[in-house]
Amino acid sequence: MRPAAPMLRNSILKRCLQSGLLFVTLLAALGAGDASRRFTDLGHRLMCVCGCHQILLECNHVGCQYSSRMRDELAAAVDRENNDDLALQWFVQAYGATVIAAPTGTGFNRVAWIMPYLALAFGLSTVVLIVRSWKSRPLLPPPGSVKPVEGAELDHFREQARRDTDTEDQIQKGH
Helix, strand or coil: CHHHHHHHHHHHHEEEHHHHHHHHHHHHHHHCHHCCCHHHHHHHCCEECCCCCCCHHHHHCCCCHHHEEEEEEEEHHHHCCCHHHHHHHHHHHCCCCHEEEECCCCHHHHHHHHHHHHHHHHHHHHHHHHHHHHHHHHCCCCCCCCCCCHHHHHHHHHHHHHHHHHHHHHHHCCC
């Protein structure tokens, strides 16, 4: 069984070399796509300024004078290996704050991210408080709070009801 051991060892060594080569190839491929990934990421974080209100890389405005120039400027920024913040800041300085597709999460812009959630929480709290107040209010008066009508007062109400119904009967008969 000794001769099988070197063949097994060679097979394992061959598999390890293949795995290592595959790993190195994957790392190289991931590094090679880094610039295109950054370009795509940054391009989706910018708006075209032609007035079409579309993301820069998705601008399909016929005859757009801005999108191709902006894409070239973005490619140059990625080629210069500027970090993302510097590239975005350059576009803000060149085209204004409206070039950014979504507000940043710093400074006063946090309000744009936080306010919808605060409004939702406030609205839900208000609804919960209103429903609780409605539920705590009794639908009928508690027993014993309304006195039953008896005696002369009851006779007075009966007489009034009889007069009202007699008047209605006379009106109906007259028409």
